[in-house]
Amino acid sequence: MALRAFAEKDSAIIISKKWDELTAEYSTDAVRMPPNMPVVEGRDAIRKFLHTYPPVKNFNFQLVDLQGEGNLAYMRGAFNITFMISDSNSVSDTGKILIVFKKQTDGSWMRVVDSWNSDLSPAK
Numbered sequence: 001m002a003l004r005a006f007a008e009k010d011s012a013i014i015i016s017k018k019w020d021e022l023t024a025e026y027s028t029d030a031v032r033m034p035p036n037m038p039v040v041e042g043r044d045a046i047r048k049f050l051h052t053y054p055p056v057k058n059f060n061f062q063l064v065d066l067q068g069e070g071n072l073a074y075m076r077g078a079f080n081i082t083f084m085i086s087d088s089n090s091v092s093d094t095g096k097i098l099i100v101f102k103k104q105t106d107g108s109w110m111r112v113v114d115s116w117n118s119d120l121s122p123a124k
Contacts, residue, residue: 003073003101003109007063014059014081019050026111027102033115035095057090058082064096071103079116094119 006025013022023046026032032040032049040049058081065076075098082092097116101109 003066003068003075004063007061007075007077010061011059015056017053017056019047022050023047030111031113035117055084056081057084073101073109075099075101
């Protein structure tokens with residue numbers, strides 16, 4: 001299935017910070033729902049949001065489930081990520097993500113909504 005390709009290349013895109021390549025996977029009116037932050041609406045806003053990420057030391061995406069019918073599909077996954085906060089300081093997280101795809105008139109699939117959150121307890 002063509003949608004598996006999204007999952008297979010996700011880790012490499014994130015680690016290399018190829019934000020324009022990732023952004024191209026989103027429809028122009030896509031929505032990202034990051035944890036503990038306002039909704040990010042539209043491809044251009046998503047691109048700007050991604051460019052604010054600190055350097056990524058490690059990212060691993062694991063496809064858990066992929067379902068679809070007609071022109072809609074969803075992908076459920078798990079991730080672990082390590083961001084570099086400074087040259088010698090990093091922070092790691094694990095969590096889950098849900099991505100909704102919509103088939104376009106040309107037959108391609110685009111991300112239309114994604115949301116993710118941490119498996120870690122909130123900081124006190």
